[in-house]
Amino acid sequence: MRYLTFGSEDRATYRICILVNDIHKDEILKHYIRPFGLSENEIIVIQTHQAPGKKKTPAAEMKAWITEELKPVLDDLNVGYLLVADGEYFKTLTKKATVDKALGYVLDTEFGDWKVTYVPNYRTVFFDPIKVPPKIAQGINALKSYRTGTYRDPGVDIIKFAAYPQTYDEISDWLDKLLEMDTDLAIDIEGFSLKHYDCGIGTISFAWNKGEGIAFAIDYEPIPGATEAPFGRQIRNEPLRALLANFFRKYLRKAVYHNIAFDVYVLIYQLFMDHLLDNEGLLNGLEIMLRNWDDTKLISYLATNSCAGNRLSLKDQAQEYAGDYAQEEIKDICKIPLPQLLQYNLVDALGTWFVYEKNQPKMVADQQVDIYETIFKPAIVDIVQMQLTGMPLDMERVRVVKGLLQADNDSAIVRMRANPLLGALEYHLKEEHVRKRNAKLKTKRISINDPECADVVFNPNSDPQLQHFLYEQLGLPVISLTKNKQPSIDGDTLKSLKNHTKDPKILDFLEAMIDFNAVNTILTSFIPAMENAQMGNDGWYYLFGYFNLGGTVSGRLSSSKPNLQNLPANSRYAKLIKSCFKAPPGWFFCGIDFASLEDRISALTTKDPNKLKVYTDGYDGHAMRAVAYWGDEMPDIDPDDVQSVNSIADKGHANYKKYGHYRQDSKVPTFALTYDGTYMAIMAQAGMPEAKARKVEAQYHELYKVSDEWKKAKLDQACLDGFVTVAFGLKVRTPLLHQVVRGTSKTPFQAEAEGRTAGNALGQSWCLLNSRAGSEFMGKVRKSPFRHDIKPCAQIHDAGYFLVRDNIDAVQYANTHVVKAVQWQNHPDIWHDEVKLGGEFGIFYPDWSQEVVIPNDATPSEIYATFEKHIAQLNEKPAEKLAA
Structure with missing residues (x-):
């Protein structure tokens, strides 16, 4: 066992043991001991056991080392406190699933009579010298306060005042009090799902500072006498919804949210819209809910955005204040008793205030207010509207395309399985299966010829199997690595590997695997999302997803559930997938791309x-x-x-x-x-x-x-x-x-x-130009006679997509004003007297796979002529090509 002490002689007792995976005396003194005034004489540093040749030491091996080697030493030295700078050992000692949520806690362990505290490894300071040192301080200060008898778990007693009104009258009285308060409010909701159409408003909380607030139920109804989950059920409480909607109409002070693109998107649909296509209610809700607000998620992003990465969730940003208060059952709030849910919801609102006070001054000091006010906040209005509008889908076409994709998927698997090279891999897999089974069996033994081995076959979705096959059995060169430093097997790598062999059998396998990857990704991600699209009251289907501002280091918009940024653009399946997106009757699905924006x-x-x-x-x-x-x-x-x-x-x-x-x-x-x-x-x-x-x-x-x-x-x-x-x-x-x-x-x-x-x-x-253009254009639309005729659907990379009513005036308005928006370059970094930004507006007809490009500044007659030419060309194409 490798260890380090700081005195001239070894002592009989050490009250504090620092566990690290590698001992560097100067670094330990610099980061753990001297800044916090810890006594060097009472500290021993012990290096944790690491399994040789393995990336990660197995849990059983860690437990054995703790029990058989570490515990006797600590007991003999009368150690009372463990400062653990090895995350895996900390989780083994405390049974905590993650380390970041345990920051600032002093915990017990079943292995001994020690108090255990986590601190990040000193090596991580180099990678993120801004965020890591405060986390080290949080852990060590927790240990120090425990020793002096002043320790309290993070989050304890942060609620200085709370009210949980229950009846209609009590809730009404409290909402009136909130309107009378001369203060801004942090607001947070808990819902029954993550989609606006069935999320409901389970509970809602309001906080006027980081220690005081209220929370009450809206659509969560407790089940009388329930002693086990479910403790509640979802209802639609119309009287309370009306009361809440009226409150928001009257509330004029600033509302502070953490991730407003979720809370307000849900509140608008649940309080102001009668159905999925209620655009009047949507726009009314936008005006009411987004007239005066801040978002601490965006503020935190601008205050901390770093190449080292960002953890922007409220739980992460408020952890030092609110502690680890997450509810394990929060994905289904009916599994949480209402009193617990209300307190959890209130702590979210209190934590939002804490994050605002922590990061808003940083945003100001770093001169990020201008981009927040002029780019990010306007973009949120469009994001909420896009999330409530959705992408139009032809569900019948989705079913046809799924069948075509499944056929290609099955064909690729057949080609892989027929490859004679695969026999060696499957023999290896069977040998591994036999070895592992026999290691567990006490007396019985199996062989490679046993019936259970017949089911051990190549799984094209198994990264380890494919890595072993390509790089060990076939001997192909490792040309790229994953983030975890494993040999990459992604689509681009497989294509590049074709340049490193002339063996026709290997090339055939790589081709089959490339085809499988291309189609399987679509089948397992986009097709299920499309099949879950919601039908509007017009009988058409709409795919709803999320758009994330602040989800990338560069600031450009990302998306999720589904990730529309990953829609195939240039692959063999691009047109096939795009053919599923089709405007509902009476509308056009339209879009505009910046012309070669990145170049x-x-x-x-x-x-x-x-x-x-x-x-x-x-x-x-x-x-x-x-x-x-x-x-x-x-x-x-x-x-x-x-x-x-x-x-x-x-x-x-x-x-x-x-x-x-x-x-x-x-x-x-x-x-x-x-x-x-x-x-x-x-x-x-x-x-x-x-x-x-x-x-x-x-x-x-x-x-x-x-x-x-x-x-x-x-x-x-x-x-x-x-x-x-x-x-x-x-x-x-x-x-x-x-x-x-x-x-x-x-x-x-x-x-x-x-x-x-x-x-x-x-x-x-500079893909933020796409967000800026969307804000300029939709800002005009919402004030124009076409506010119900032009609706934003999505922003993907450097393109914007819209639903435009089948009305020549609306089409001309969209073409004129969205083109002007993408031509903007009134910024000194990108202005040029000759090189201009721009793009061409297009109508996707009959679906997204085919585009009618409308000339800039086209007149109505020119638009008609362009469209009629496109129709004529479609009529000249054989029917089988149109259906392909």
Whole structure:
């Protein structure tokens, strides 16, 4: 057992033992002992046992070490307190599922008469020097207060005043009191699900500071005499709903929520809408519920956004104040007795105030108020409306597409199972099964020929099986790793692996696996979500999901349940899936994409002349790069002549036949290098020889040396400032870069990785232009005669989608004003006198898979003509192509 003491001689007793997985004396003194005035003489540091050769020590092995080796030592030394800086050992000692929720607690353990406290490992300070030290302080201060008799569990007694009114009159009186109070209110709800249409309003809480508030039930009705779950049932309490709606109509002070895109989205539907398509109620609810508000989730994001990651849930942000108060049964509130649920709901509101007081000053100090007020808050209005509008679905088409996908899925599995190479894997799997079974059996033994082994077959959804097969049995090179440092088997990696073998059997297996991955992801994620779409009172179906602002480091919008950002865009299934999205009768499903937004932004922000040439001189970007990489192999192409370079992209030109393949070959290395890859990434992804890959890398950086210098200057400044400023002033904190000098042999690879994340955010953050454009456009729509004729459905990457009524005036209005919104570039970072942003508005007809592009500023007659031309082209297509 490795240990460390700090005195000149070993002592007979040590009251505190620090458990760590690696002992570094100076670091332990620096982070755990000296800042907190702990006595070195009473501390012993012991290194925990780690299973050799294993990433994670098994729980049984940890328990055995604690019982057989650690406990005798601690008992002999009269240790009373364990400060545990090894998360896995802490969980084993305390039976806690997670460590972060246990911060600040002093806990018992069944292994001995010790008090146990968790602190993050000192090594994590390097990775996040802003967030980790306060967590260390939280743990050590808890231990110190316990020793002095002043310790209290986090969250104890935070409720200084609470009222839980029950009757209609009591609730009415309290709501009147809230209206009379000269204070803002934090508000939180608990519902019966996460979807607006069946969530209800189980309970609601209001807090006027972080210690005082009320909570009461709306749709939660206790079951009389219930002594076990369910303790309540869902009802629809119309009188209380009316009372609550009237309160919100009258309440004019600021409402503070944590994740307003959920609470208000539910409240609008439940209090102001009569059905899924009640747009009048939706807009009325938006005006009432979003006239004066703050969101502590957005505030926390802006105050803490970092390459080290963000934990923005209320439970995480308020843990130091409210403790671990989560209810295990919160996914089904009927399993929680009403008194407990009301207290839980109230603590959420109190915690919201705590988070506001903690992070709002940070947001102000870091000059993030402007982006909060001008970009984030307006975007929330659109997000709530999009979440309540949904994406229109043709359910009959969904069923047809599911059948087509299932057929492809089954075909891919058959092809994999028929591959002769798979026999070796399945024999290995059977051997492993026999070994594990015999290790558990006491007397009986099985062999590989036993009947139970017949069921042991290759599972294409098993990552370990596929990793073993590809990298151990077939000997393919490991060209990329997962976040957990395991060999990657994602779709892109499988495609790249095809460049590293010529064996036809391996290639056949990889093709089958690629096909399986492509179709299985859709079958297991998007199709179930589509099948659960809700039918509106028009008989049409609508897919509802969530849009998350602040869910990415770059600030751009993400989505979930389902993740619409992952809809196939360029794969063989893209049109098939898009064919499921179709406007209901009397409407058009429409959209607008920014024209090559990421490339234009890169040109505009970096001012790189070779990137700007694509737009000022008319170069084809892929052709320009191909000539830069392999121009010596194209002797008759003049790199300084636009027509000459572009000729390799022109299918009608002789040079296309000679050199067009270079243009195609340039795409993979360009993508890798754009996101800070190296020649090694080109070799891995394209199967390119090293010399050729090095040459491409060098030529790319020569072509875009201005861009490289611009990004380098930004990241070098981040080493000084501790952050990079991206689109609209958003700060992306870089805690690792702030501690190092970039580009030397001593720069940790983690810091270089952080630099890549920050560098990518410099461009990706400008997807916030899509949110800004949506806010500008929908802000006009909601004040226009077309407020009920144009509805936002989704924002995906750099595109916005809408339902527009089948009305030429509405279509023209949408085309005119949404195009103007995407043309905006009134920001010094992206303004240019020649290179302009923009896009074209399109109508998806008969479904999303086919688009009618409407010219900018088109008149009604031009719109009609464009649409009629599209219809004529559809009529010329064979019926079997339209149905494919």
